[in-house]
Amino acid sequence: MSNLVRYDVQNGVAVLTIDNPPVNALSPEVWEAIEAAVARGVADPSAVAMVLIGAGSTFIAGADIKIFDVLKTREDSLARSATIHALLKRLEDATKPLVAAIHGNALGGGLEIALACHFRVAATDARVGQPEVLLGIIPGAGGTQRLPRLCGAQMALQMCTDGKPVPAPRALAAGIIDDLVEGDLLTGAIAFATAKARAVKIRKTREITLGIERVRAGLEACEAARAALAKTARGLGAPFAAVSAIEAGLQRTFDAGSLRERELFAACVVSTESKALRHLFFAEREVAKVPDIPKDTPVGEIKRAAVVGAGTMGGGIAMAYANAGIPVLLKEVDDAALQRGLATIRKNYDVTMSKGKMTAEQVEKTMALITPTTSYDGFDQVDIVTEAVFENMELKKATFAQLGKVTRPNCILASNSSTLDIDQFAGASGRPSQVLGHHYFSPANVMKLLEIVRGRDTSREVIATSLKLAKRLGKVGVVVGNCFGFVANRMLAYYMREAYLLLEEGASVPQIDRALTEFGLPVGPFGMQDIAGIDVGARIRQYLTSIGKTRAEGPQSAIPDRLYAMGRYGQKTGAGWYKYEPGSRTRISDPLIDQMAEEEAAKRGLERRPIADEEIIARITTALANEGARVLEDGYATRAGDIDIIYCHGFGFPRASGGPMFYAETMGLATVLARVKEYRGRFGDYWEPAPLLEKLVAEGRGLYS
Numbered sequence: 001m002s003n004l005v006r007y008d009v010q011n012g013v014a015v016l017t018i019d020n021p022p023v024n025a026l027s028p029e030v031w032e033a034i035e036a037a038v039a040r041g042v043a044d045p046s047a048v049a050m051v052l053i054g055a056g057s058t059f060i061a062g063a064d065i066k067i068f069d070v071l072k073t074r075e076d077s078l079a080r081s082a083t084i085h086a087l088l089k090r091l092e093d094a095t096k097p098l099v100a101a102i103h104g105n106a107l108g109g110g111l112e113i114a115l116a117c118h119f120r121v122a123a124t125d126a127r128v129g130q131p132e133v134l135l136g137i138i139p140g141a142g143g144t145q146r147l148p149r150l151c152g153a154q155m156a157l158q159m160c161t162d163g164k165p166v167p168a169p170r171a172l173a174a175g176i177i178d179d180l181v182e183g184d185l186l187t188g189a190i191a192f193a194t195a196k197a198r199a200v201k202i203r204k205t206r207e208i209t210l211g212i213e214r215v216r217a218g219l220e221a222c223e224a225a226r227a228a229l230a231k232t233a234r235g236l237g238a239p240f241a242a243v244s245a246i247e248a249g250l251q252r253t254f255d256a257g258s259l260r261e262r263e264l265f266a267a268c269v270v271s272t273e274s275k276a277l278r279h280l281f282f283a284e285r286e287v288a289k290v291p292d293i294p295k296d297t298p299v300g301e302i303k304r305a306a307v308v309g310a311g312t313m314g315g316g317i318a319m320a321y322a323n324a325g326i327p328v329l330l331k332e333v334d335d336a337a338l339q340r341g342l343a344t345i346r347k348n349y350d351v352t353m354s355k356g357k358m359t360a361e362q363v364e365k366t367m368a369l370i371t372p373t374t375s376y377d378g379f380d381q382v383d384i385v386t387e388a389v390f391e392n393m394e395l396k397k398a399t400f401a402q403l404g405k406v407t408r409p410n411c412i413l414a415s416n417s418s419t420l421d422i423d424q425f426a427g428a429s430g431r432p433s434q435v436l437g438h439h440y441f442s443p444a445n446v447m448k449l450l451e452i453v454r455g456r457d458t459s460r461e462v463i464a465t466s467l468k469l470a471k472r473l474g475k476v477g478v479v480v481g482n483c484f485g486f487v488a489n490r491m492l493a494y495y496m497r498e499a500y501l502l503l504e505e506g507a508s509v510p511q512i513d514r515a516l517t518e519f520g521l522p523v524g525p526f527g528m529q530d531i532a533g534i535d536v537g538a539r540i541r542q543y544l545t546s547i548g549k550t551r552a553e554g555p556q557s558a559i560p561d562r563l564y565a566m567g568r569y570g571q572k573t574g575a576g577w578y579k580y581e582p583g584s585r586t587r588i589s590d591p592l593i594d595q596m597a598e599e600e601a602a603k604r605g606l607e608r609r610p611i612a613d614e615e616i617i618a619r620i621t622t623a624l625a626n627e628g629a630r631v632l633e634d635g636y637a638t639r640a641g642d643i644d645i646i647y648c649h650g651f652g653f654p655r656a657s658g659g660p661m662f663y664a665e666t667m668g669l670a671t672v673l674a675r676v677k678e679y680r681g682r683f684g685d686y687w688e689p690a691p692l693l694e695k696l697v698a699e700g701r702g703l704y705s
């Protein structure tokens with residue numbers, strides 16, 4: 001027998017322990033080993049019942065996601081799913097009670113196995129879920145058929161369409177599990193199995209019938225779920241497929257419903273949506289692996305933190321620390337600024353509370369972790385300081401010089417600069433090995449991305465500590481190099497360049513924003529700039545001009561600076577690229593912008609023309625991919641996947657396209673290169689193919705090979 005599932009008998013119960021580290025993912029061998037172990041338990045005269053349990057930290061995290069790459073065609077997927085369906089039916093037909101004992105997570109195929117067992121018990125802190133939709137697929141091992149039979153269609157729809165795991169106590173109340181075990185899970189599961197072996201007839205989930213009323217309510221819930229998804233999951237396939245599979249289960253027999261599930265699953269597995277989401281799943285984990293930072297690099301402990309600057313970013317960063325339970329000093333220059341910052345923090349927590357995501361007590365407890373101050377007192381006690389003062393080189397250098405004096409030698413000094421040269425701050429601090437960038441994205445307490453910017457002298461330990469800290473703050477830390485704008489904003493400059501030029505060439509601000517939101521971004525470039533502040537970009541341009549540089553080569557639109565000169569900074573001033581009614585964030589298009597676009601086009605001798613949405617998407621995504629390839633070649637990002645993670649978590653690039661680099665790969669790098677060349681011919685030499693792109697196309701290779 002395979003050692004993927006260990007077999008022993010305890011107190012007359014066969015204990016089948018799945019042991020496939022790190023998360024007991026179901027490779028084909030594990031599925032087979034489980035079946036073999038169940039068959040052995042059934043045949044074993046010394047066992048009256050069986051317990052299926054996971055070794056290590058979790059029950060089963062689902063099917064091995066890598067397997068899906070092998071399923072090249074719909075037929076392959078259909079065959080795989082049919083094999084699993086048949087196997088689970090055989091488990092369910094076992095003639096001795098089979099109890100799943102769940103700790104950690106029972107996710108995807110892991111929950112589907114548990115559903116095919118006769119009973120399920122769980123540790124009180126376990127979670128069960130069908131997260132397949134987050135991978136662009138649906139449960140393909142009977143989940144859409146068995147789950148509604150236990151908990152009803154409504155809850156099954158929720159679980160299969162949002163993918164969020166459900167805590168064990170809720171799963172118990174819903175009927176997904178049969179009992180909670182306090183204390184040792186195996187002992188409790190053996191006791192449960194023994195009792196059931198004596199007391200009750202084996203219950204097969206697939207034989208449960210819902211009754212006419214529950215079926216009718218379920219079918220209505222399917223319609224309601226579709227209507228809700230039309231708003232929240234526009235453009236996606238998997239959530240809708242999950243609804244259809246559950247619906248089929250309500251309308252048909254178990255076998256017919258299962259067949260429908262298999263067909264829908266197979267179609268999803270080969271979709272671009274699924275390939276993109278699976279790519280992001282692994283890229284998100286890969287990102288923490290930095291080639292020259294081995295796993296055993298010493299990691300410092302962050303017990304106390306400080307943030308300098310209580311503006312929008314500083315306040316958000318302090319909240320991120322407090323939310324993670326880390327006490328944080330929040331420093332401002334004077335009391336008035338401090339109070340403004342604290343009021344914003346309070347307002348943010350009030351909003352969280354009004355949404356029911358925090359209780360008043362939790363808010364008070366969290367806010368108590370933030371200690372406001374106008375001095376550097378106590379900075380000698382902290383393990384990390386994040387500087388979030390105005391984006392101004394001299395001011396930041398002066399702040400770092402001061403921080404070098406008031407903190408302990410091993411304190412990490414991080415800058416939240418979004419563009420500036422980290423090495424200059426490092427020099428000013430007098431302790432370059434402790435200095436790096438921690439570039440948060442607004443709102444810093446919400447957005448998951450943290451760009452960890454490595455300076456010339458940043459120590460490995462400081463990088464490793466930052467990666468661990470990012471996780472603790474609930475963020476995805478991505479290590480990037482120290483170039484102007486790092487990775488996110490360096491590429492963004494090209495995105496914005498194209499947006500400005502498209503405007504001058506004939507598209508309108510609302511059209512460009514709409515095209516990009518329809519593509520899947522949460523907000524278009526102009527709406528985004530109105531939120532971030534047109535003044536922020538203007539000041540960066542002024543700084544660059546002062547050192548003789550531009551952000552992205554090519555014609556520089558004068559419109560952003562004209563808006564800045566007019567005091568139109570965006571939402572905060574009631575006007576920017578759009579107009580806003582007082583107190584409202586509703587964007588109202590402004591003919592003045594079209595007039596400016598016409599004037600600027602005339603100055604450049606451009607004849608304005610109608611521009612299709614497709615051209616907007618193509619120009620912007622091509623600009624991102626071309627610059628992304630340069631970033632990679634220059635070594636400022638470790639992998640193409642890191643760039644994808646930066647864009648998906650930092651700017652809400654649609655996950656279903658896998659990020660800007662994966663999107664380019666899906667389009668075909670040759671197509672992207674051909675577009676760059678075409679644009680060069682049409683618009684000018686500033687469209688220059690990235691050498692890496694040319695090389696990969698010439699060699700017939702991809703960005704990920």
Ligand code: 3H9
Nearest residue numbers: 023025061062063064065084107108109131139140141285
């Ligand atoms: C499915 O089940 C389909 C079925 O319906 C139909 C079948 C026919 N496969 O996340 P972590 C790796 S679809 C392969 O850092 P944590 C992961 O890459 C599946 N590998 O740990 C990482 O590797 P490395 C539905 C997997 O403690 C290591 O394990 N299930 C899988 O922060 C540790 O992972 C899901 O979508 C997998 N299924 O979180 C659940 N899972 O060390 C996916 C993990 O080399 N998994 N790995 O970087 C999770 O959500 C989290 O991993 C979990 C643990 C919450 C379990």
